[in-house]
Amino acid sequence: MKVKVFVTPKETVLDPQGAAVREAMQHLGFAAARDVRIGRYLEIDLVDNGDVAAQEKKLRELCRDLLSNPVIEDYRLEMPNESK
């Protein structure tokens, strides 16, 4: 079972890495890029133990405590049943 996690900088937080990429794109002749935000993308392969709800609950805890910094980042968890 593949779970996807997206960790993105909050809208209100400055994203210097994204700004640098936007600048680079413009220097490379692609002026259409108005804004670039860079986050992390995780694919987690889970052993299917039958209790998806409990796994999702634990994963949300891990997203908050381990995978993202809730002060400056948002996360989005995509369980396989949601994406289909």
Added chain:
Amino acid sequence: MKVKVFVTPKETVLDPQGAAVREAMQHLGFAAARDVRIGRYLEIDLVDNGDVAAQEKKLRELCRDLLSNPVIEDYRLEMPNESK
């Protein structure tokens, strides 16, 4: 117009960051994580100039030359008309 880019380590390439996160998850009591792969997720806000095909072509060049390292990474470009 929002374009999404996913840059992920190739299947055959070792992902030490992902392995570290998998170990950490297991130490935190989540043994179900069999494999974790970590990549980058970019949201690019484009000025809509009417020629989406040309923009997509240029974006693919940028994905290859600027946003990913084709030796060890794959990229996936999601244009808004594809994701809807």
